[in-house]
Amino acid sequence: MTPTHMFDLLATLVAIVRVDGVVVFANAALEDVMGLSRRNIEGTPLSGYFTETQAFDNALQGAQTNAFAALRYDAHLRRPNQEPLPVHVIVAPSDRADEVLVELLPLEQQTRQDREERLIDQAQANKELIRNLAHEIKNPLGGIRGAAQLLQMEVESKDLIEYTQVIIHEADRLQVLVDRLLAPHRRPHVVGDVNIHEVCERVRSLILAEFPKGLRVVRDYDTSIPELRGDREQLIQAVLNIVHNAAQALVDRITTGDAQIILRTRINRQVTFSKQRYRLALELHVIDNGPGIPEEIKDRLFFPLVSGRDGGSGLGLNLAQTFVQQHHGLIECDSVVGRTDFKILIPLP
Structure with a gap:
């Protein structure tokens, strides 16, 4: 050459x-x-x-x-x-x-490359922050729970026992949260041939089982897309997290019966992302007709513990981005009132 x-x-x-x-x-x-x-x-x-x-x-x-x-x-x-x-x-x-x-x-x-670099840098910073924070929380948490159990064995008053049970219960709840934060970094990456439409169908069936009425999940597939090398379970979890978020954002439209989520797959040719150029890439869109993402959290959407929903953990999109990045891809989002489009990009062989 x-x-x-x-x-x-x-x-x-x-x-x-x-x-x-x-x-x-x-x-x-x-x-x-x-x-x-x-x-x-x-x-x-x-x-x-x-x-x-x-x-x-x-x-x-x-x-x-x-x-x-x-x-x-x-x-x-x-x-x-x-x-x-x-x-x-x-x-x-x-x-x-x-x-x-x-x-x-x-x-x-x-502009897109700059945005992607920011996303990658943010994801790496988030990963280090989560690991360090989770380990710092995990160690004293065990001590707090153990001390509460010992205290419960010593007290006789039912009122005091209720207090120790609250401590144990909240310590267990925090332990579950810490485990969820650490889960994507502990789990081995199991690589095999993955049909993206099998992933979509699995997610579709899970969502329709949870929301059987008032929600349409529309298939818009390009069946010519080849299989990709990846971790099937991680990809199912990533797509499920995004679709589940969309369904929860559609709760009002589900009540009126006109909620819709579109699962769209396409091939993108000669695409550049993550500072590399790929001949072929998978584009998987999750599009909903919900209220859109609040303006104040758009720039922090993939940060851990950031949620636009009351009671949300703010971990779903962060975990989805982590799993997709482990496949050398990324997730982008475009949202206005009435249309939110999450686009997953993953290189194809």
Whole structure:
């Protein structure tokens, strides 16, 4: 493989341009976005693909005079039969004096990558926080429960025994919560071939058993999706947590009989997430017609112990995100009043 063709492995749009502005190399990602073959792009002026050419011409002049190490600016990329694409342009000198390297980052992609990086960083920070906090709680909790049991054996008053029973009961409740916090980090990852529609059908049957009236769970499957390598039970739990949250948010519409959840599967091609580009990825959407997610918790949706429902533990979505990330994927959410869409993305082989 030649050095320039190494750029074909990148998700970033890359062109190598002579100082006169003519493209000498365009990578595969640029071909995909432009809808043009490399042969059609190479040998043409790159400035012709921008809606405004002056900024790019100025950047080339600066590269010729070594006026900068790298120049950045925002522009719009002109594409045949498509809307112009907003991009962040980076022009940097090449290792050859008569050429420059041009990177084009779609602004939507850049924004999404930034959001994904934040989600990954948050998830990692949450994981460490949960582990440390759970262990700190777990040790004294056993001592509190044991002391209450010993105290209960010594007292004779029924009123005092009731107090010790409250202590034991609350200690047990906290123990269950701590175990739930630690569960995804303890459980082994059992990998096998998984049919995502079997996962969806299992979740659908569980939800309809719990909510037999007033709720429709609509199937919208792409049956051509291949099996993926993963932990079937973890994926069932992840999807179930999301669907169960949706059903609980629909309680008012379930009462009136018009609640609906859609399970939609699709294939996404040439997709980039978690800083990697994948040829194929699974998109699993869980869409409900509920009231939407409260604005004040949207940015903290996947944090542990954050819930938009009274009495909720705030662990369901956090565990779902953890399980999906263990499959090298992520969960995104788009919510407005009347429509909430949780999208699970997982790479396919």
